[in-house]
Amino acid sequence: xxxxxxxxxxxxxxxxxxxxxxxxxxxxxxxxxxKVLELTNILNSLSKTLKPMNxxxxxxxxxxxxxxxxxxxxxxxLWAHFDSDKQSREILRLNTxxxxxxxxxxxxxxxxxxxxxxxxxxxxxRKYILHHVGKFPVYDLVVVINDxxxxxxxLKKESQFIRQxxxxxxxxxxxxxxxxxxxxxxxxxxxxxxxxxxxSFWARNGNVNQRIIHKKIEGKWITGRRITKxxxxxxxxxxxxxxxxxxxxxxNDKIL
Numbered sequence: 634x635x636x637x638x639x640x641x642x643x644x645x646x647x648x649x650x651x652x653x654x655x656x657x658x659x660x661x662x663x664x665x666x667x668k669v670l671e672l673t674n675i676l677n678s679l680s681k682t683l684k685p686m687n688x689x690x691x692x693x694x695x696x697x698x699x700x701x702x703x704x705x706x707x708x709x710x711l712w713a714h715f716d717s718d719k720q721s722r723e724i725l726r727l728n729t730x731x732x733x734x735x736x737x738x739x740x741x742x743x744x745x746x747x748x749x750x751x752x753x754x755x756x757x758x759r760k761y762i763l764h765h766v767g768k769f770p771v772y773d774l775v776v777v778i779n780d781x782x783x784x785x786x787x788l789k790k791e792s793q794f795i796r797q798x799x800x801x802x803x804x805x806x807x808x809x810x811x812x813x814x815x816x817x818x819x820x821x822x823x824x825x826x827x828x829x830x831x832x833s834f835w836a837r838n839g840n841v842n843q844r845i846i847h848k849k850i851e852g853k854w855i856t857g858r859r860i861t862k863x864x865x866x867x868x869x870x871x872x873x874x875x876x877x878x879x880x881x882x883x884x885n886d887k888i889l
Contacts, residue, residue: 733769737838740767741867742774742809743860744817744832744843755854758828758847763806763817766868770810772837778802778818781829781888788889825849831888839863844886846879857883 733739743764750756765771783800804817820828826849834841843860857871857880871880881887 738769741841765813774806775835776804777833779831
């Protein structure tokens with residue numbers, strides 16, 4: 634009976650070895666044994682390499698797990714804090730915007746002069762036009778107009794009665810928003826070389842004051858304008874050619 638040498642089952646080509654001739658089996662069997670020895674050496678080497686690691690895990694494994702868990706928990710708490718802080722800021726921003734939509738926020742009115750002139754001339758200032766500045770509407774607006782020079786002239790009169798209607802006017806405007814532009818006031822006695830006005834704006838979001846002075850020098854109007862709210866300057870534009878005494882009056886909002 635012909636004997637069959639069974640190859641090592643580790644080799645993946647067992648079926649091929651069984652079908653080979655007797656002459657071919659011997660060298661392939663030696664190859665199989667060689668591979669087994671190589672694999673054994675690899676496993677022994679790997680075992681020696683992993684032994685220190687196994688010892689470390691046995692001794693310090695629980696502590697390492699606890700320490701790693703603590704770090705991950707701290708990172709998670711920190712992340713949650715930043716995420717919560719971000720959400721808080723967003724909620725605050727939305728609440729502020731909603732409130733501003735109702736009150737008017739930091740929006741305010743502004744007055745600018747209207748020149749009436751022939752083509753090529755600067756002309757005369759005969760009117761003031763009201764504008765809106767800001768993102769939100771200005772609600773319940775009331776404007777008090779004070780002609781400073783006319784008031785001073787009236788106070789100089791030797792009389793027991795002062796005519797406030799000669800220098801003081803009040804306009805109930807209501808609500809103004811983006812794009813608003815309407816004539817606010819036509820100037821009485823406009824044919825002068827100096828105009829000195831104070832506009833007090835009263836609205837749902839507070840009180841804003843605008844002081845504006847025009848001085849005609851050599852046929853040209855020189856203007857200074859300053860807008861304030863609660864002592865804070867919102868806007869200021871002063872022509873460098875405006876006389877210093879008028880600049881001082883403008884900045885100090887001098888009335889008398």
